[in-house]
Amino acid sequence: xxxxxxxxGANLVAVIAIGCIGVTSTAHATESLYARLGGKPVVDAIATxxxxxxxxxxxxxxxxxxxxxxxxxxxxxxxICDLAGGGCVYSGDSMREVHAGHHITEAQFYGLVQILRxxxxxxxxxxxxxxxxxxxxxPMKRDIVEQAAPPHKAGS
Amino acid sequence: xxxxxxxxxxxxxxxxxxxCAAPGAAELKVQVQSAAGLPFAGAVVYATPLxxxxxxxxxxxxxxxxxxxxxxxxxxxxxxxxxxxxxxDNIRHSVYSFSPAKVFTLKLYAGTPSSxxxxxxxxxxxxxxxxxxxxxxxxxxxxTPYFARTDRSGAAxxxxxxxGDYLLRAWHSPMAEELAGESIHVESGxxxxxxxxxxxxxxxxxxxMPH
Numbered sequence: 001x002x003x004x005x006x007x008x009g010a011n012l013v014a015v016i017a018i019g020c021i022g023v024t025s026t027a028h029a030t031e032s033l034y035a036r037l038g039g040k041p042v043v044d045a046i047a048t049x050x051x052x053x054x055x056x057x058x059x060x061x062x063x064x065x066x067x068x069x070x071x072x073x074x075x076x077x078x079x080i081c082d083l084a085g086g087g088c089v090y091s092g093d094s095m096r097e098v099h100a101g102h103h104i105t106e107a108q109f110y111g112l113v114q115i116l117r118x119x120x121x122x123x124x125x126x127x128x129x130x131x132x133x134x135x136x137x138x139p140m141k142r143d144i145v146e147q148a149a150p151p152h153k154a155g156s
Numbered sequence: 157x158x159x160x161x162x163x164x165x166x167x168x169x170x171x172x173x174x175x176c177a178a179p180g181a182a183e184l185k186v187q188v189q190s191a192a193g194l195p196f197a198g199a200v201v202y203a204t205p206l207x208x209x210x211x212x213x214x215x216x217x218x219x220x221x222x223x224x225x226x227x228x229x230x231x232x233x234x235x236x237x238x239x240x241x242x243x244x245d246n247i248r249h250s251v252y253s254f255s256p257a258k259v260f261t262l263k264l265y266a267g268t269p270s271s272x273x274x275x276x277x278x279x280x281x282x283x284x285x286x287x288x289x290x291x292x293x294x295x296x297x298x299x300t301p302y303f304a305r306t307d308r309s310g311a312a313x314x315x316x317x318x319x320g321d322y323l324l325r326a327w328h329s330p331m332a333e334e335l336a337g338e339s340i341h342v343e344s345g346x347x348x349x350x351x352x353x354x355x356x357x358x359x360x361x362x363x364x365m366p367h
Binding site: 067 | 291
C-alpha cells in the first residue's frame, strides 16, 4: 500500500504525526474525506475558527493586518473542499503567491496547523480524518514558509 | 502656444493677468467651499471644453501601494493617461474598481512588475483591494488638460484657458460622482470668480458618502 508520507515529500518534518495511511484503489467506493470531515458546515466552521484564532494571535498574525478575513475564510474552506474531494474548485491564488513577502516562519506554519487540529477535534473529526487532512496540507509548507532569509532592503 | 508662467504667490484679492499669456487666453479663478462652508484646500477644479481637442502623449501617472495603503489616495488625471501600480509593499495586492468609468482588476504579485492601466473615460474611479479591505483610493479622470487644485484659501486659478464654452466643476474625494457643474462662456482676460460648494468636508472618508 502506498505510503502517503512518501507522496508528501521527504522534507516533511515529523511535528505532524502521520502514520502511513493506506490509500486503497479497490473496487468499492470510499466516502470522500470531505464527507467524513462532516461536509460544508464543519469545514466552514473549522476554517472560520482557524482564521479567527490565527488573526488574533500576535505571534502568528503579521500577514493578516488589514486583510479581508471573510474572504480568507471562504477561500480556505473552498481549498479544503477541493483537496478533500468535496467537488469544489479552489478559486484563490497559489500558496506561494498568497504568502510571498509575508515572511512566514516554520514556527508560524506549525502554529496554524496546531490551531487547525484543535478546531477539528472540537468538531469531533476523528483521528484518521484529521491526519488525512493534515497530510494533504503538509506539502504547502514549502510554498508558505519563507525559504531563505530576506536580504536587507532599504525602506523595507 | 503655451506660455510657461513662472509661479509666484499672488496675494492680491483679484487675479493679475500674465504679461506673456497667449493672445486671447482667459484666466479663471474658482473658490471652493466644503459642505460645512469652510474653504476647501486640495479640491480639484476643472473646465471641460465643449469642443474636445485631441491630446498629445500624456505623462504616466503612478498609484503605489505602501504599508497596505494607496499612495496617493486622491489623484486627478486626464483621460487617456496610463497609471502604473508599482506595489512597493512586496506582498500581494489585488486592485480593483467597479466604477463605470473604469472597471478592472489588477493582481499585483510580490516581485512581479505589472502593466500600467489606461484610464480612458472621464468620471470618478474608486479603487479598492480585494485582499485588504481597508485600502481605498479615488481617481478623478477628466476630459480636459485644464485642471488645478485649490490652495489653503480654497482658491484655484485656471490660467491660459482658450476662450470658448466650458463645463466647470469641482471635486474632491470621497465624492463618488461628479457635480452637475456650471456651463460657462469664457472670453479673453480675467474672468469673474466662480464658486462651488462640495457635498463633502475636508476630513471626510469613504464612510461619509452614501454608497
